[in-house]
Amino acid sequence: VRLCSPSSAAGPAGGWEEYHVPVLRDELVRWLVTDPAGTYADLTLGGGGHSAALLDVLAPAGGRLVCADRDGDAIRQARRRLGTHVESGAATLLQTSFGRFPAALSRAGVGVGAGGAPGEGARLSGVLLDLGVSSHQIDEASRGFSMRFEGPLDMRMDQASGELTAATILNEWSAAEIADVLWRHGEERLSRPLSRALVAARPLRSTAQLASVVKAAQPGAPKELTKRAARVFQALRIEVNAEMDELEAILAAAASLVRPGGRLAVMSYHSLEDRRVKRLLRSGATGGDSPPRDFYGNSLAPWTPLTRQPVFASDAEIEANPRARSVRLRVGERSSHPAPEAAAG
Known part of the structure; x- marks a missing residue:
């Protein structure tokens, strides 16, 4: 469940305007943003809470945020909540799934690397995935x-x-x-x-x-x-x-989207998601625990895990928003090594 704390009980007819603070908001911004003037992507726009918090940091510094969601309702509501940022060019809204995001990003004018190799084409300074279904969809x-x-x-x-x-x-x-x-x-x-x-x-x-x-x-x-x-x-x-297929598609593509030194932040809510994320950050692939190594035994993994253990919501946040109890945030930093597929090719 992608989580936000509503300012009032949403109920079955709750509106998007009732959204207040997204789970782990401040922690997410601190972990993800290393260059406020860079270009980032929030691939799970939902109620727009994380996007709004990121834009508070990025927009004043000339940074840019690509906000994506497969739910058309989320895109329509974000045009209201983030309208000023959209008009200024600080925010770009895309309705697309994880698997189709690289192509949609390219059409939006943000280049990506080819074959998983970082370089001139890999433009994003960070990517956020807040997995599962949003609180608004649940309610x-x-x-x-x-x-x-x-x-x-x-x-x-x-x-x-x-x-x-x-x-x-x-x-x-x-x-x-x-x-x-x-x-x-x-x-x-x-x-x-x-x-x-x-x-x-x-x-x-x-x-x-x-x-x-x-x-x-x-x-x-x-x-x-x-x-x-x-x-x-x-x-x-x-x-x-097809959530697991979509997740594996974007995790595999992430190394070609994020520049060296950029970050991938993933918030998961159950072991099926978290297991794949943990393996990706350790080895570069969702199906393995050991990274590829060179002749001397040095790791060639495309990601360096920054959170050896996941970040959890505080007791105070859980008390205010019980749905935050299950969230696990993992963050990795893009290394200079190519993705395993590119290295093998």
Whole structure:
């Protein structure tokens, strides 16, 4: 969940104007910005909180921020919140997914490196990824992301594109396919009995119905049943939006986007995301723990981890915004070494 603290309870009809302070705002700005006159990218614009905080530092120094999100609602609302910065040229808004971001960035006039090799083409001084679904999307009942509100089983981050919804998976896919989704994306140990219960309950039409079926499928304490339902919602959302594929695409491309000395900051909210980020910063690839080395044993990794352990929200921030409890921030600095693919080529 991409997190912001609302200034008032948003509820199912909450508006973007209620957004207040994004999670780890000050920590993120300190870790990410090394050159206030540089060009940065926030690839998860959401409510615009992190972008606004970054622009407070960048704009006065002549810096620039590329703000991207796959959700058209986020782009439209950002034109209001960040309108002055957009008009001045300090902010550029792009509606695009992670996988398509490098091409969209190039079309916007910001060059990137070729073949993963840093150099003249790698222009960004830093990239921010605040993963998952935004608080506004969670609190908007019509999006179908939350079991707290009655809503359709949609779960698309971009409702203007893509035909796959949670309803399609739950009502048309086989029990084996649903079990695979629950295991891979929710790490749910009861994936098989849950999938059979979901198939038996067809047709499934609403978030409330989905949560009810999941909680009734297997016995458990109330707290555990709620966590189980949350894992099911997470797994379906990740599958609908191909989140792991999108994340791996942008993590692989990041080394060609960021100049040497620039930084990559990633805020993750569950182990599936954090595991990939940790491996990338250590080895240069999401699937390995050891970096490539030269003949003398020196690391050739394209990233140098700056946070050996993730940065967590403070107790005070968690008390003000309980959703901040699960956030983990990891930061890496771009080295002078090419990405592993480029080195291998």
